[in-house]
Amino acid sequence: MIDVVLPCLDEAAALPWVLTRMPAGHRPIVVDNGSTDGSAEIAEAHGALVVHEPRRGFGAACHAGLLAATADIVCFMDADASLDPADLPEVVRLLAAGLPGADPDADRLGADLVLGRRRPVSFRAWPPHARLGNALVARRAGLRDLGPMRAARRTRLLDLNLTDRRSGYPLEMVLRARAQGWRIAETDVAYHPRTGRSKVTGTVRGTLRAVRDMRRVLETV
Incomplete structure (x- = not known):
């Protein structure tokens, strides 16, 4: 069994698609971060474990x-249908080391943290201001993308003792x-236009707030 953490704030329109595409052996954990649109009830109806996190913040929900x-392996991904659980x-x-019976490449590549490097399927999937903000931060971290789909x-x-509870958590x-000394790998995943209204990257203000949070992390870690 693999656990999949999905931070969620008002994603009622996206959750059915996301949860019905969850691969076998992957348990969705939807962390409701104060939704008012019935997201928690929809997640429960689709078989997800629902956790309520009253403290607002992407990092608070992820943690x-x-x-x-x-589960031994935990994945993270957005709940807005921009990423496909099939990946x-x-x-x-x-x-x-992978899982029992895993592809031999898992041992050869030997990653401790894997990030899905987003490949937008359309221009609308990744607004220019969000892509630029991501590129600047990712470059500082030695990556091509600070992808929200990841596994470790x-x-x-838990041993990393992560403390950020805002948008700096992934960084x-x-x-x-x-x-x-972890070995970090990236692999391509499709990036779709999100369902519903974006709280962060869909607006310039939200993107700037996220970049500010990440800059703070860069200065303190």
Whole structure:
């Protein structure tokens, strides 16, 4: 079993598609971060484990999901239908040692943290201001993309002692992992236009707020 953490704030329109495409053996953990559109009820109706995190913030939701997870391997991905859960097995495949019966390449590549490198399927999927902000931060972290779809082993993630509870959480994970000598790999995943209204990258203000959070992490980690 693999746990998949999906931070969620008002994603009622996207959740049915996301949850029905979850691969076998992957348990969705939807972390409701204060939704008012019935997201939690929809997630439960589709068989997800629902965790309620009242403290607002992307990192707060992600970390609540990590603490609720019990599987050896934990994945993270957005709940807005911009990423396809069908891509998760390829991300997991590249982890060091892999799963029983995994592809031999998993041992050869030996990744401790795998990130899905987003490949937009259309111009609308990734607004220019969001792509530029991501590129600037990702370059500082030694990556091509600070992808939100990722996988690692649960106990090692907990050992990173992540403290950011805002948009800097994904970056802090990468920086602390690199500081501890983790092997980090990227693999291509399709990036679709999100369903519903974006709270972050869909607006210039949201993107600037996320970049500010990440800059703070760069200065402190």
